[in-house]
Amino acid sequence: MTGTIAPAAVRRSITVEAPRERAFEVFTASFGRWWPRSHKIGSAPMQSAAIEPRVGGRWYEIGDDGSECQWGDVLVWEPPARIVLAWRIGADWRFNPNLLTEVEVRFIPAGDGKTRVELEHRKLENMGTAMEAARAAFESERGWNGILANYQRALAER
C-alpha cells in the first residue's frame, strides 16, 4: 500500500482578547490551569498538566496521586510565535514513544491587542493501528477504489 490517502488533519482556530506574549504564556506555562480535566490518559484523576518550556521538554499530565503520564514532547519552541508538540497517544489511548502525531500551535497578532491562535493536529495516519488500518482499507476493495470500480461496473451493465 502506498498510503496516498491519509486522515485529514484536525484544525482549530480561535481569537483571544490578549496580546501574543500573554496568549503564548498562558498556553504553555499555565497549561495545567486551563486544560480540561476530563481529557486525560492516566487512571488517577488529573490534577494538572504541563509543557516543559524547551525543545525536547516533556508534555505530561499529573494525577492526584502524584503519578505522571507522558503525552509527548516539545518539537519546536519559538516563543511567542509557535510551538510544535509531539502527541504520542495512540488510538488505544496509551502513550507510545514510537508514535508521532504533531500538534502545531501558532500565535498570530490580530490587532487591537488580540491574538489569533491556530492549531493543527496532523499526521493522524500514524495514530496507531487503527488509522493505519483505515488508510489501507480506503485503498482496498472496500475503499474508494472499490466503490468507483463498482460504480463503473454498474454503469457498464446498464
Place this chain on the structure above:
Amino acid sequence: MAYDYAAMIALADPTRRAIFELVVEQPRSVSELARALPVSQPAVSQHLKVLRCARLVGMERRGASNVYHLDPYGLAQMRAWLDGMWAGAFDSFKAEVEKDGKGGT
C-alpha cells in the same frame, strides 16, 4: 465527553486488535479468524461483538457464514473525538487567557 471511548477501548485489547487488523486486510469469516489466531471460535465471536458495538467492523451474511469487514464509522468517530477535544480545550484556554481583564497587560 461526546465520544464514548468505545473504539479506543475495543482496540486496547491485543487479541481484538489482531482480529481488527486481519479484518482490515480483507473481509474474513469467524472460522478464518479463529484459524489465524491462537483463540477459540467462540472467543473470536465475542471479540467481534465488541468491535461491532464500537462500529469498527461490520458484518454481512455470505452463504452459511458471517463475513466481517471494516466499518469506517468507528475510525471517523475517533477523528471527530479529537476535533471535539481541541474545541473544548480552546474554549477553556480562551476563558483562562482573558481572565485578568480584557486587552491584557
